[in-house]
Amino acid sequence: MQNTIKGSFLFFAKLVSLNIQAPMALRTSFLMQVIFMLLNNLVYFTVWWIFFTRFKEINGWGLAEIEAMYALTAASFGTALVFGAGARQIALKIVHGELDTYLVQPKNPLLHQVGSLSQPSGWGDMITATVLLYMSGYGTLVNIPMLLLFVFCGASFFLATAIIANSLAFWLGHVDQLARQILEFVITFSVYPQNIFPAGFKVILFTILPAGFISYLPIEILKSKNYLWIFGLVAACAFYLALAQFIFYRGLRRYESGNKIG
Amino acid sequence: MRKYWEFFKIDFWQALQYRSASLGKIFFYGIILYVFSKLWEVTGKTENLGLSPNTLVWYLALTELLVLSYPYLHTEIDEDVRSGNLAYSLLRPASYLWSRYFRGFGSVLARFFILLVGGLIFPLLFGGGWPENPLGLLLFFPLAFASLSVGIIFHISVGICSFWIQDSNPIYWVWQKLMFILGGLILPFEIYPEWLKTIAWYSPFPYLLNMPVMASLEGDIQKALSCLLAMAAWFVVGSMLATILFLFARRSLVLNGG
Structure with a gap:
């Protein structure tokens, strides 16, 4: 069991390192994606800078908290894109019967598919996160280990959501647009403070759409210094990853090959 | 002109066919x-917004x-350029640029009418x-149709x-976010600092979003007419920009052998 986990980890690390290098070969395109994504994020964040010139706070959250929240979402999504952009292609691969390549190899097919693509724009998201965390004041040396854990969990939530939404293709067929939309909902709700929503709606953001775990809960932990919540966050992260794996393999039983090996 | 009308109709009806994608958008x-x-509810209680x-x-x-x-x-x-379809389009007796424009306008209008259902119910x-x-x-x-028409030419x-x-x-990405900020997508210009408002009015964006919407909400016909002008x-500027860019692009295509 230990060897299997270690083997899967080493395989995924090697696969990702290769796929990260691939887009870097087209240097101009790679740099443009990174720089323009950074610009894109910073221009968009101007909305909040303008907003806080007129308003002091949103239910106890000031500009610093919003900056940290946006930073955590950008870092988590960027990490998911750099290390696991293949998760967003699962639905198309299922519909076109293109999972065969991974199924005939002696490696974990889900890990193989997830790590099969790296999106360069994710680096731009990560740089944005670093800038915003520094500006927010939450990016202190003491907070760094916790922030790294939050980003790891956030990226896992994004990947789990992408895997679950895309795996619906095993039962429903063409769901790639729907899967993209679900991921967009999670991003949308991760970049707004959830203390503006009524309690009933918050339940959705901590269950069906795990947006609450990506940025709101981590910022509340840092703000209130209630570190016990970290255990809850990690447990939820493990649960979502396990659920994603369960749904993917359950669906795989219904998979029909497209005879596209190689 | 008739051929461009046909281009318009093709994409208009095609865009109406994607029902599941439309529902997702709504x-x-x-x-x-x-x-x-919810955000305005919270802030509206504490500050006078105007x-x-x-x-x-x-x-x-x-x-x-x-x-x-x-x-x-x-x-x-992008796809036309990558797949080489563009080379075939150049052989047709219709301008690639304007056929793209009318197809884009057909598509944008169809989406507008689909989303309009939500646009009247949600508020x-x-x-x-x-x-x-x-x-x-x-x-x-009329302001929305004109705005979308200008937006499409820049989009091209x-x-x-x-x-x-x-x-x-x-x-x-950057074009879209500049439109969000300088056009006043989320926050009306009343909230903006003076320096940003000044920059915005030198761009086409406020005429595509803020001004037509404010003229409609205020029912200000004078403002609506100024906006249309x-x-x-900006449509002339956008058309010239697209034409010049396309001329340079076509030149490089011919030099590289299509």
Whole structure:
């Protein structure tokens, strides 16, 4: 069991390192994606800078908290894109019967598919996160280990959501647009403070759409210094990853090959 | 001109066929409005905005309606360049640029009419009823069509950049976010600092979003006419930009052998 986990980890690390290098070969395109994504994020964040010139706070959250929240979402999504952009292609691969390549190899097919693509724009998201965390004041040396854990969990939530939404293709067929939309909902709700929503709606953001775990809960932990919540966050992260794996393999039983090996 | 009308019709009817994607867009539109209606509810209690929370919800509903109507026209042009389809299009007795423009306009109008259902229902659900000047909404239709028409011509210019950079998405991201900020997508200009307002009015963006929407909500015919004039001027600028970019792009295509 230990060897299997270690083997899967080493395989995924090697696969990702290769796929990260691939887009870097087209240097101009790679740099443009990174720089323009950074610009894109910073221009968009101007909305909040303008907003806080007129308003002091949103239910106890000031500009610093919003900056940290946006930073955590950008870092988590960027990490998911750099290390696991293949998760967003699962639905198309299922519909076109293109999972065969991974199924005939002696490696974990889900890990193989997830790590099969790296999106360069994710680096731009990560740089944005670093800038915003520094500006927010939450990016202190003491907070760094916790922030790294939050980003790891956030990226896992994004990947789990992408895997679950895309795996619906095993039962429903063409769901790639729907899967993209679900991921967009999670991003949308991760970049707004959830203390503006009524309690009933918050339940959705901590269950069906795990947006609450990506940025709101981590910022509340840092703000209130209630570190016990970290255990809850990690447990939820493990649960979502396990659920994603369960749904993917359950669906795989219904998979029909497209005879596209190689 | 008849051939361009046919191009318009093809994409108009085609865009109406994608029902599941349209439903997803309407749902997303509703979510965005819900989030902001809550945000204005919270801030509206504590500060004097100058505009009522209901007007702010209507403002966002109309600006979002315009922004969400745009198709991914730049990726279609990307695909034409990458696949080599463009070389075949050049042989046809119709300008590639204008056929793309009319196809894009057909597609954007179809999306506009689909989203309009949400655009009229959501603000009633999340705001506080009809805007203060409901008849002003009639002004919104001609202004919206003109705005989308100008937006499409600039959108095409973004797509043509794929001749040089293979993937025009990065330029599109920045173009779109500049439209959000300088056009006043989320926050009306009343909230903006003076220096940013000054920069914005030198760009086409306020004439595509803020001005047509405010003219409609205020029912201000004078403002609507000024906006239409400004949009006509920006349409000329946009057409010239797209034509010049396309001429350079076509030259490089011919030099490289198509």
